Amino acid sequence: MTRLLYIASSPRHEHSYSRTLTQEFIDKWSLYHPEVSIALRDLVRDPVPYLDDTWITAKFTAPEQYTPELSNAIQLSDRLVDEFLAADRYIISVPMYNFTIPAVLKSYIDYIVRPRRTFIVENGSFKGLVTGKKLLFITARGSDFRPGSAFAPSDFQEPYLKTVFEFIGFTDIQFINANGLRTDLREQSLAEARSTIQDLATQW
Numbered sequence: 001m002t003r004l005l006y007i008a009s010s011p012r013h014e015h016s017y018s019r020t021l022t023q024e025f026i027d028k029w030s031l032y033h034p035e036v037s038i039a040l041r042d043l044v045r046d047p048v049p050y051l052d053d054t055w056i057t058a059k060f061t062a063p064e065q066y067t068p069e070l071s072n073a074i075q076l077s078d079r080l081v082d083e084f085l086a087a088d089r090y091i092i093s094v095p096m097y098n099f100t101i102p103a104v105l106k107s108y109i110d111y112i113v114r115p116r117r118t119f120i121v122e123n124g125s126f127k128g129l130v131t132g133k134k135l136l137f138i139t140a141r142g143s144d145f146r147p148g149s150a151f152a153p154s155d156f157q158e159p160y161l162k163t164v165f166e167f168i169g170f171t172d173i174q175f176i177n178a179n180g181l182r183t184d185l186r187e188q189s190l191a192e193a194r195s196t197i198q199d200l201a202t203q204w
């Protein structure tokens, strides 16, 4: 059975373009994958707290050396990593906030990028452990960040997400970016995103 983990990060719920487009993708994609189980990690309804000193100490401590305090501090992160590793497909819906990702998603990433769980250091080099899996981002942007546009060099969202998920081992990463949703480009962008969704739903 294919296990899909859907991670949502827009606080706008039913008004959110990234959530709406992602739901449309999942509805279409599920038609071609009837044997799929879908888990939702909603980072707005169930936010992940910011890191603290104890958590960071736990992150860099071997589990056999955990004190009860460190063990307690890392528990949520362990659960999130377990849930993450149990999936083999991932869809992450992401609004563009201040040229990058929302804080709730950044917090989640801080919890799942973990030595010994999602990456290791081998012969002095980092090696991602999350391999052989597919990842799709569906993003919504108020302005136009398409290649060649004035804002394109300020897109710190797609390059960041690609870098951090490649770091933990992903090689199959795709983006559907709906640009200019607060400009005259909106209808065209939504139509293009939906056309890509239609095509990708049969192939992904």
Ligand SMILES: Cc1cc2nc3c(=O)[nH]c(=O)nc-3n(C[C@H](O)[C@H](O)[C@H](O)COP(=O)(O)O)c2cc1C
Binding pocket: 010, 011, 012, 015, 016, 017, 018, 019, 094, 095, 096, 097, 098, 099, 100, 140, 141, 142, 143, 144, 181, 182
């Ligand atoms: C706090 C905040 C910051 C934003 N920053 C940007 C930005 O840097 N660039 C941009 O193009 N749009 C920005 N926007 C607009 C959103 O990207 C746009 O409304 C998008 O549709 C949000 O995704 P959603 O519809 O899934 O909630 C921002 C919106 C908010 C609320």
